Amino acid sequence: MQLILHYDETYREVKYGTMGLQDIDNKMLMGINVTPIVALLYTPVLIRFFGTKWMMFLAVGIYALFVSTNYWERYYTLVPSAIAIGAVIVPLWASLGNYIIRMAQKYYEYANYKEPHVQEQRKAPRGACHKYIILFQTVFFNFFYLSFVIAEMPMVFFLNQYLSPHDHTLFSVKECGTSVTHGTLPGLNKTVLQTLPRSLNLIIVESVLMGVAFLSMLLILILCGSAYRPTEEIDLRSIGWGNIFQLSFKHMRDYRLRHLFPLFVYSGFEVLFVCKGFALCYGVCSIGLENLAYIIIAYGFSASIFSSLSLIMLKMPRQIPLVAGGVVHGFLIIALFCWAPRPKDLSQSGTVYLLTVLWGLGSALNKSGLSIILGMFYEDKERQDFIFTIYHWWQAMAIFVVYLWSELPMKAKLSIMLFALLVSIASYLWMERKISQGVNPRIPKIPKPRHKVRGYRYLEDDNSDESxxxxxxxxxxxxxxxxxxxxxxxxxxxxxxxxxxxxxxxxxxxxxxxxxxxxxxxxxxxxxxxxxxx
Incomplete structure (x- = not known):
C-alpha cells in the first residue's frame, strides 16, 4: 500500500514536495534487499546470544519500528529502519524455523513422557520426531500463507476506494507478459489515485498496523515458551563464539546441504516472482491495479490450503511433495512463456486467478516440503540454528538477485526461473540417490561446552550454587x-x-x-x- 501511495506523482508532490520520496523508496528497497547478504556472519551469534524466543521478539520489534516510521516519513527515518529490517530478516526466519522444530521435539517428549530416554533427558531415537515435525510445519505454513491475505486488508478496505479505474492507469500500457522487453510494467500511469486520502485516515490505518505489530510482539512474549532448557542454552553458548561463527560455514561441507542449495535459491525466486513479476506483468497489466490485492489474496488462500498436502509425507516418501511442487511450477513457467495477455482485458481474469491458485499449490509443496526435510535431516538441537541460517541466507541471496533483475525482459526472468528449477530438482534427486546408496554425510563435530559462567549452572569443578x-x-x-x-x-x-x-x-x-x-x-x-x- 505504501509503495503505491509513493508511486503516485500527485501524492508525492502535494504531501512531500521536493523531498525526493521516490529516490528514498529506492534506497529503502536497496537497504532491505542488500543488507541480508552479510547475515550469514552474525545470525548464529545473535540467536545463541539472545536465545531463539528473544531473537524472534527483537526482530518483530524492529518490524514494528519500521511501521512506526510511516508517521514521519523522512530520509533519516525510512532508510535506517529499512536497513534494520534487512539486517533481521535472516535472524527472524532462522530462529522461527529452529523454534518450530524444537516445539515439535518438545511435544514428542510431552506425548511420550513415560519413555526411559525422555525421563532421563537423553536423545530421542532417530526418526522418532518425524511425525511431529511434519504436523508442526504443516500447521505453521497454513497460517504463514494467510499473512499474504491479511497484508492486503489495508488495500482492500482503504486504498481501493481511491484508485483510478484500469482504463486510466493502463492507458499507455501496450504490452503484457512475455511481450514486456524491459522493466516490470512499462507505461503504467504516473497518477493512479482519483483523490488523495486524508491524512487523518492514513494515521488511522498506520495506527492499526502499529497495533498489529505490537500484538505480534505480545503474542511471542506471552504464548511462546523457551525453546531450550536453561542449562541447554548455556551449553549452546559455551562452545565458544568463534566456533559458533565458524559452524555455519563448516556445515556447508555436508553434501545434503550442498545439493539443496539450488532449492533454497529457487524458493526465494518463486515467491518474489509471483508477488511482483507475475502479479504486475500478467495480473495488473490485464485486469487493472484495483485487482492487485485480490491476486495476492488468491495466492495466499491457495498456498495456505494446499500446505495441508504435505501431510502425505506421513504415509508416502518425502520426495513426493518437493518433486510435485517443482513439476507444477515447471508447467506454469512454460505456460507463461507461451501466454502474453492483452492489456485492459477483464475477460482474462479467470486465467489470471487460475494460474495464481496453481502457483500457490506449487509454493505450498515447495516451502513446506523443504522445511520438513531439513527438520528430518538435522534433528540435533545443536545444529538447527546453523541449518536454518544457511537456508534463509540463500533465500535472501535469491531475493537480492530478483532485485537486480528488475529491468530484464520477462523472457529472461522466466528463463532464469526455469533453469533454477531444473537444476534444483536434478540436484535434489541426486542427493536422494546418494542417501539411498549409503553415502555418509560430512557433518562437523560440535565442540564440547566450556563452562565459564559461575553462579547459574552446577559445575563439576566448583559448584557455586551450593551453600x-x-x-x-x-x-x-x-x-x-x-x-x-x-x-x-x-x-x-x-x-x-x-x-x-x-x-x-x-x-x-x-x-x-x-x-x-x-x-x-x-x-x-x-x-x-x-x-x-x-
Missing part, C-alpha cells in the same frame, strides 16, 4: 572416606607384617629341631664305636 553447610558436609564426607581408606590400608599392611613374622618364627622353630635331631643321631652313632673300643 556453606553443603560444602562442609561434603568436606566431612571426603575426610571420612579418606580416613576409612587409610585405616584399611594400615590393616592390610599389619596383616602382611604379621604373616611375615609367623613365617620367620616357623622357620626358626623348624631349624633348631632339625639340628637337635641330627646332633642326637650323630652322638648316638659316635657312642657305639667308643663302646666297642672299650
Amino acid at each position: 556453606d553447610s553443603e560444602k562442609s558436609d561434603e568436606q566431612i564426607d571426603d575426610d571420612s572416606t579418606s580416613d576409612e581408606g587409610e585405616q584399611m590400608a594400615e590393616a592390610d599392611n599389619r596383616a602382611l607384617r604379621n604373616g611375615a613374622e609367623k613365617d620367620v618364627q616357623r622357620q626358626k622353630r623348624e631349624q633348631p629341631q632339625y639340628n637337635y635331631e641330627q646332633a642326637v643321631e650323630e652322638e648316638e652313632a659316635g657312642k657305639n664305636p667308643g663302646c666297642k673300643e672299650i
Whole structure:
C-alpha cells in the first residue's frame, strides 16, 4: 500500500514536495534487499546470544519500528529502519524455523513422557520426531500463507476506494507478459489515485498496523515458551563464539546441504516472482491495479490450503511433495512463456486467478516440503540454528538477485526461473540417490561446552550454587572416606607384617629341631664305636 501511495506523482508532490520520496523508496528497497547478504556472519551469534524466543521478539520489534516510521516519513527515518529490517530478516526466519522444530521435539517428549530416554533427558531415537515435525510445519505454513491475505486488508478496505479505474492507469500500457522487453510494467500511469486520502485516515490505518505489530510482539512474549532448557542454552553458548561463527560455514561441507542449495535459491525466486513479476506483468497489466490485492489474496488462500498436502509425507516418501511442487511450477513457467495477455482485458481474469491458485499449490509443496526435510535431516538441537541460517541466507541471496533483475525482459526472468528449477530438482534427486546408496554425510563435530559462567549452572569443578553447610558436609564426607581408606590400608599392611613374622618364627622353630635331631643321631652313632673300643 505504501509503495503505491509513493508511486503516485500527485501524492508525492502535494504531501512531500521536493523531498525526493521516490529516490528514498529506492534506497529503502536497496537497504532491505542488500543488507541480508552479510547475515550469514552474525545470525548464529545473535540467536545463541539472545536465545531463539528473544531473537524472534527483537526482530518483530524492529518490524514494528519500521511501521512506526510511516508517521514521519523522512530520509533519516525510512532508510535506517529499512536497513534494520534487512539486517533481521535472516535472524527472524532462522530462529522461527529452529523454534518450530524444537516445539515439535518438545511435544514428542510431552506425548511420550513415560519413555526411559525422555525421563532421563537423553536423545530421542532417530526418526522418532518425524511425525511431529511434519504436523508442526504443516500447521505453521497454513497460517504463514494467510499473512499474504491479511497484508492486503489495508488495500482492500482503504486504498481501493481511491484508485483510478484500469482504463486510466493502463492507458499507455501496450504490452503484457512475455511481450514486456524491459522493466516490470512499462507505461503504467504516473497518477493512479482519483483523490488523495486524508491524512487523518492514513494515521488511522498506520495506527492499526502499529497495533498489529505490537500484538505480534505480545503474542511471542506471552504464548511462546523457551525453546531450550536453561542449562541447554548455556551449553549452546559455551562452545565458544568463534566456533559458533565458524559452524555455519563448516556445515556447508555436508553434501545434503550442498545439493539443496539450488532449492533454497529457487524458493526465494518463486515467491518474489509471483508477488511482483507475475502479479504486475500478467495480473495488473490485464485486469487493472484495483485487482492487485485480490491476486495476492488468491495466492495466499491457495498456498495456505494446499500446505495441508504435505501431510502425505506421513504415509508416502518425502520426495513426493518437493518433486510435485517443482513439476507444477515447471508447467506454469512454460505456460507463461507461451501466454502474453492483452492489456485492459477483464475477460482474462479467470486465467489470471487460475494460474495464481496453481502457483500457490506449487509454493505450498515447495516451502513446506523443504522445511520438513531439513527438520528430518538435522534433528540435533545443536545444529538447527546453523541449518536454518544457511537456508534463509540463500533465500535472501535469491531475493537480492530478483532485485537486480528488475529491468530484464520477462523472457529472461522466466528463463532464469526455469533453469533454477531444473537444476534444483536434478540436484535434489541426486542427493536422494546418494542417501539411498549409503553415502555418509560430512557433518562437523560440535565442540564440547566450556563452562565459564559461575553462579547459574552446577559445575563439576566448583559448584557455586551450593551453600556453606553443603560444602562442609561434603568436606566431612571426603575426610571420612579418606580416613576409612587409610585405616584399611594400615590393616592390610599389619596383616602382611604379621604373616611375615609367623613365617620367620616357623622357620626358626623348624631349624633348631632339625639340628637337635641330627646332633642326637650323630652322638648316638659316635657312642657305639667308643663302646666297642672299650
